Each structure stands twice: as structure tokens, then as C-alpha cells.
Amino acid sequence: MVDYWRPVSIGETGAPLAGGRLRFAAVERLRRGEPGVMCALEAVPAGVMARLSGARPGFAVRRPLVMGILNVTPDSFSDGGRGGEPAALVAAGADIVDVGAESTRPGAAAVSLDEEMARLAPVLPKLHGLRWSVDTRKAAVMAAALDAGADIVNDVSALSFDADAAALVAVRGCGVVLMHHQGTPETMQVAPAYGDVLLDVYDWLEGRIAHAEAAGISRGRIIVDVGIGFGKTLAHNRALLAGLSLFHGLGVPLLLGASRKRVISGLAGAEIEVGARLPGSLALALHGAAQGVQMVRVHDVAETVQALEVWAAARFGGEGAA
Incomplete structure (x- = not known):
């Protein structure tokens, strides 16, 4: 047992x-x-x-780091590619900018390598000197982003989509986010099922960490994400949110990405348009902070930073950045 x-x-x-x-x-x-x-x-x-x-070296101890989302995708569920300027996200308080050129929202169609690279190319010069991550499943896109200065690969497939991805990350020595998912973006919301979602996701992430380590990626470079909304019903998402602290047992930093997601409507008990989900997004970020997550991935950077700073000051005393 x-x-x-x-x-x-x-x-x-x-x-x-x-x-x-x-x-x-x-x-x-x-x-x-x-x-x-x-x-x-x-x-x-x-x-x-x-x-x-x-300890999780490199991560703040007062409040979670804030990863600001920069979508350069015309079919993003939230902003349709209107992700703003990377420098503006940093000025708003983002600790890292997460750049994605392929939507992986439920129902999204796969994007070709050439198209993803073409979308990413114009934003690369704007990222110079910033701390940023690339949100991609493809090894070639990872390589181009790392060549341009990316610090972290954020892979919603947890290095399972592209057979060359794990070896690339190992050789480059960058950080990597391994996110849980079930199925592909095209199919993941078609009757997702688990025996025990909390324990199933834990075991799956533990297996992906083992896979990454076997490829030569040290555990100290790995971050995990439970994948809210990626192959989960409302009940699954609720169980994962309630049990978030379990995942500290993996011994790596934990990222929570729930900003503007449909789960907010479900938890609120009413259909809420994407653009009106800021209150719910802040509530989930604060919930993650109270469960000890090390990073939150968000669209509304300034609002989230303010909420987390106030939360940290009220809970621990003092003021200022983490």
C-alpha cells in the first residue's frame, strides 16, 4: 500500500x-x-x-513569483494574441514572461513548426535582457528560444510530445516546467476520467520527473504544474485545487496556472465571460499562495502582484518585494 x-x-x-x-x-x-x-x-x-x-532554490519565500503570460497566438482562449509588450509585463511586476506561439486551449488545432516559429520571431528582440520562458511542445522552438535567451522551457506535454525535447533541455541546462495533461488539446476535454485524480496526477508527475532525470535533467531544474483545465472536469479541478499541498511531496517548485480559466465559472456557479474573470483569477492565485505554490502564471500581472504583496504583508508582516 x-x-x-x-x-x-x-x-x-x-x-x-x-x-x-x-x-x-x-x-x-x-x-x-x-x-x-x-x-x-x-x-x-x-x-x-x-x-x-x-528549500526550493531560486524561489521567493514570502510570496509566489509571478509569470506573466504573453500570447502571440491569434486563437488564444483569453486574449486572441493581444498579449501586450514583454517590457510592460515586467514593468507591471512580472518576475518572468512566458511567451507562447501555439494555443493549447481545449479544442485547439495543432500548429505547424514553421507557423509557430514565424509567430515567435517578431517578439524575440523585445525579450533581450528580460527573464523569460517559452511555452512550447516542440524541440526546435525550444532551441530557438534558448538561443535567444530564454531561461525556462514551459512544456504543457511534460516533454512527451517531441522525442527530442528532453535531451535538448538536458544539454542546454535550462529550467523546465512539466505540466500534467490528459490527451491532446483537440481531445483532452472529451470525457476525462481518473481513478483518484489527486493521486493519479501526483503519480503521473512523479513519472515525468523520473523521465526527465533519466534524460539528464537534474531535479533542481524541474518545476511541476498540475494542469488545471487540461483534461479535467470541474470536479477534477476542484479536487486538485483543494489538495495542492500534496504536490510539495515531489520535492520541486510548484506552478499554478488557473488565470481566466473556465474553472472560475464553475467554482462561481455562474457563466462568466473570460474578460470578467479577474476576481476569480486573483482568488485562485491567493489560494495557491496559501497552499505554498512557488509560482503563479497569470494574464493580469499588476493586479496579481498587488494582491500577493498585500497577502504576504498581512500574513507575515513587513513590506516590499519578496
Whole structure:
């Protein structure tokens, strides 16, 4: 029987959560097919506790870093390619700019390599001197972006779409985001199913981390994303959001990408147009912060930075950037 350990009673007492300012005073032990059991910290195996509590080098300890979304895609679900200027996102407070030239929203059709490269090319000069990531599944696009100065590859397929991607990331020494998904963008919302979504996603991400390490990517360069909305129903998304702290057990930084997504309408209990989902996006960013995530990926940078700074100052005291 495999045990999973989810930090609970998150606050100011107990063991450090992922090396940050938050602490956890107890854990919930999860097993497949059984109800969760609350346990004292002493029940957690030493190796698991090291992963739950260990620092995530390079990440802030007061609040999550903010990844600002820059879409250069005409069919983005949120902004139809009107992603703004990268320097403006940085001026608004983005810690990193995430540039994507292929929409992977539910139902999106695949884009050819030539088309993705053509969309990306005009924005590359504007990224010089900035910290940025490239949102792509293709090794050739990854290589072009890394040549142009990208720091991180953000791959919604978790290095499973392109057979050359893992080796490229290993050789280049960059960071990589491994996101959970089920199916392809064209099919992922067609009857997604799980045995236990929280544990299934955990195991899948653990497997992708192992795959990346086997390819030569050190664990210290890996970030994971549970993939809200990528092959999940509202119930699946709700379970993942409620259980986010479980994923600290993977021992790597955790990114939450829920900005403007349809899950906001579902959680609010009413259909909300994409452009009116800022309040829900901020609520989810703050929820992620309270669960100890290290990064949030958002469209509304200035608003999110302000919300996180106020949250951090109210919770921990002090002021200023993380």
C-alpha cells in the first residue's frame, strides 16, 4: 500500500513548507481506496519530510513569483494574441514572461513548426535582457528560444510530445516546467476520467520527473504544474485545487496556472465571460499562495502582484518585494 502525505494545518507553526515562510503542523495520509487519515508530523517518513520541507532554490519565500503570460497566438482562449509588450509585463511586476506561439486551449488545432516559429520571431528582440520562458511542445522552438535567451522551457506535454525535447533541455541546462495533461488539446476535454485524480496526477508527475532525470535533467531544474483545465472536469479541478499541498511531496517548485480559466465559472456557479474573470483569477492565485505554490502564471500581472504583496504583508508582516 502506497502512502501519500499532504501537508495540512498550514500556518505559522510546525515544519517549513517547501522552505518558505509558511509552515504545516500536521499531515493527511492518503491511500487509494481509503479515507484520509490525519497524522502528526512524526508519522511522516524522513525522506518524505525532507521533500515537503526542503528549500526550493531560486524561489521567493514570502510570496509566489509571478509569470506573466504573453500570447502571440491569434486563437488564444483569453486574449486572441493581444498579449501586450514583454517590457510592460515586467514593468507591471512580472518576475518572468512566458511567451507562447501555439494555443493549447481545449479544442485547439495543432500548429505547424514553421507557423509557430514565424509567430515567435517578431517578439524575440523585445525579450533581450528580460527573464523569460517559452511555452512550447516542440524541440526546435525550444532551441530557438534558448538561443535567444530564454531561461525556462514551459512544456504543457511534460516533454512527451517531441522525442527530442528532453535531451535538448538536458544539454542546454535550462529550467523546465512539466505540466500534467490528459490527451491532446483537440481531445483532452472529451470525457476525462481518473481513478483518484489527486493521486493519479501526483503519480503521473512523479513519472515525468523520473523521465526527465533519466534524460539528464537534474531535479533542481524541474518545476511541476498540475494542469488545471487540461483534461479535467470541474470536479477534477476542484479536487486538485483543494489538495495542492500534496504536490510539495515531489520535492520541486510548484506552478499554478488557473488565470481566466473556465474553472472560475464553475467554482462561481455562474457563466462568466473570460474578460470578467479577474476576481476569480486573483482568488485562485491567493489560494495557491496559501497552499505554498512557488509560482503563479497569470494574464493580469499588476493586479496579481498587488494582491500577493498585500497577502504576504498581512500574513507575515513587513513590506516590499519578496
